[in-house]
Amino acid sequence: DPNRVKITTMPVSGRAAEDIVQELQHFAEKEDKMWQLGKVSGTVYSNSDEHTSLMNRVYAAYSWSNPLHPGIWPKLNQCEGEVIAMTADMLHAPPIGSMTSGGTESIILAIRAHWNVYGKRRGIRHPELVCGTTAHAAVYKACDMFGIRVVSIDCNHRHDSFQLNPDRVSKGITSNTIMIYASAPSYPQGVVDPIEALSKIALRYKVGLHVDACLGGFVLPFVDDAPVFDFRNPGVTSMSADTHKYGYASKGTSIVLYRDNTLRHGQYFSYSWWTGGLYSTPTIAGSRPGALSACAWAALVSLGKDGYRERSHLIVNAARAIADGIQLVRGVKLLTPKPFMVVSFTSNEMDIYRIQDYMTKAGWNLNALQSPASVHICVTLNVVPKVDSFLRDLKMSINQVRNEGKGGRKKGTAGVYGTVGSLPAGPVDYSLRAFTDLTLEP
Ligand SMILES: Cc1ncc(COP(=O)(O)O)c(C=O)c1O
Structure with missing residues (x-):
């Protein structure tokens, strides 16, 4: 966001606590929406407001x-x-x-x-x-x-x-x-x-x-x-x-x-x-x-063995439902033979990263993998209710890539991994470090 205000020197006089909290709460609420929608692989594992409140009070x-x-x-x-x-x-x-x-x-x-x-x-x-x-x-x-x-x-x-x-x-x-x-x-x-x-x-x-x-x-x-x-x-x-x-x-x-x-x-x-x-x-x-x-x-x-058992069953059942669904979808191939929480897949027919890019457009945040080129979702409690929506969006993404054919433009993940695949390790490592530099800038 080019309009974002950046602080690069320590303010001379301090700001009011309310003002600070308001600013951070504003951004946190906006940013948290992404995982709360249940379309993010891994990252945030709990889905309960009550549990969040417990963590915050204990902290x-x-x-x-x-x-x-x-x-x-x-x-x-x-x-x-x-x-x-x-x-x-x-x-x-x-x-x-x-x-x-x-x-x-x-x-x-x-x-x-x-x-x-x-x-x-x-x-x-x-x-x-x-x-x-x-x-x-x-x-x-x-x-x-x-x-x-x-x-x-x-x-x-x-x-x-x-x-x-x-x-x-x-x-x-x-x-x-x-x-x-x-x-x-x-x-x-x-x-x-x-x-x-x-x-x-x-x-x-x-x-x-x-x-x-x-x-x-x-x-x-x-x-x-x-x-x-x-x-x-x-x-x-x-x-x-x-x-x-x-x-x-x-x-x-x-x-x-x-x-x-x-x-x-x-x-x-x-x-x-x-x-x-x-x-x-x-x-x-x-x-x-x-x-x-x-x-x-x-x-x-607070969860005890019963709580972990109940949550684990939800996770494993959802991961297996995703895997079963993937096996019925033409165009992708399941790579995880017996899923527990991670479900990985690839495609023999098209560029898997282009499928991932369409999934990103549909609001999903999946993880790109390499050697072999593939993608995974790590099921969390937030993802559990989204199994059907995942499979629907996956079919839609595959159709979009298929319709585009070979002429489809390689941008996003497909572009990045396409370029990485054609470069020796040295320049790739340099680019990764340059990217890490960016994450440390205001
Ligand atoms: C199997 C495995 N080991 C280690 C790690 C590293 O954990 P952390 O990111 O907490 O350092 C991860 C993270 O996803 C993982 O999946």
């Missing part, structure tokens, strides 16, 4: 708090400990873990822990991590931070159904391997990796196994036909489960869990020579927003 109660100071806010530490214990209980883990700022930080810390315990202590100087091409980008971020080589297994090799193939994982393990990374389920296609088989491999080769259940952690335990994906598999050494996704807590928390305390110590940082005093923190941050820890606790105890 307000602890808005100045910081778990770095347990002496001042002991209740918060108890809340964090209880969220860790409840999540561990649900995933059949010992109550050993920590609260982090989100899925990415949980993954970074789990990899740091394995690097310390399964890498450095064993004298490994050139550590390697084995994962599938479906692994979340956070794995690459973590490995970039710690200098770990990623051994990436193609999950679409001979149409593997986007599952990490255990035989190919075995072949990828060397004397430098510190851990295997698997998903339950993965972000792109929503496929749960074969955790039981991977667990056996981890035990055989004495390497760690992280199960990324950032999406599935608070859903799969309540779904009858979900595989055993958690610590009941003896080779699983760590897991991540996001309270801020299907845990229905405000954005900014996740739980990372470990099989034993030696591994958890591997994620901590302590420094006893600091001139500022004895220093030890469990996570990357120093100070942390305690209000968010309180929100995570409130979400878990």
Whole structure:
């Protein structure tokens, strides 16, 4: 919006509180409409005004708090400990873990822990991590931070159904391997990796196994036909489960869990020579927003197992209804064989990104995927009532692309991914960084 007023220097005198709140409420109300319409993939997981009000009231109660100071806010530490214990209980883990700022930080810390315990202590100087091409980008971020080589297994090799193939994982393990990374389920296609088989491999080769259940952690335990994906598999050494996704807590928390305390110590940082005093923190941050820890606790105890079960059934049923519908639509092909929340699809007949662009015109906010070119929707409680409307709009979008034929213009997502596909990685990375620059401008 070119008419937007931008602030680039600190105002000399302050503004009235009412004025500030009014401005932000005006924009928030406008911006929230998008996900409230139920046409956004993932992003906002809860759909209840009552639950939003609970989160806001709990946040307000602890808005100045910081778990770095347990002496001042002991209740918060108890809340964090209880969220860790409840999540561990649900995933059949010992109550050993920590609260982090989100899925990415949980993954970074789990990899740091394995690097310390399964890498450095064993004298490994050139550590390697084995994962599938479906692994979340956070794995690459973590490995970039710690200098770990990623051994990436193609999950679409001979149409593997986007599952990490255990035989190919075995072949990828060397004397430098510190851990295997698997998903339950993965972000792109929503496929749960074969955790039981991977667990056996981890035990055989004495390497760690992280199960990324950032999406599935608070859903799969309540779904009858979900595989055993958690610590009941003896080779699983760590897991991540996001309270801020299907845990229905405000954005900014996740739980990372470990099989034993030696591994958890591997994620901590302590420094006893600091001139500022004895220093030890469990996570990357120093100070942390305690209000968010309180929100995570409130979400878990307010919903309970019954609440999570009921919500999980709604999500899984809606995802499967979308998948069943997609299979009946000519022009698109379902890529998620057994959906839990993510449903991914492509097209053999036309450019899938052009279909996505028409879906965007119809008000949908779907996620573009690549290798292979495809799209997904991550079903949230907001999307549940919109299944029929999704399928109707999808058919309409396909017809529009079909009618346009080859002459259809490649703009929007189709244009971006069309260009990216024709460029080497260097310029694409540069453009991504330039885009990130833009997000940091006023
Ligand atoms: C499977 C999986 N892992 C990790 C993450 C990263 O989570 P966050 O965005 O909370 O850092 C996501 C996010 O969508 C995810 O789907």
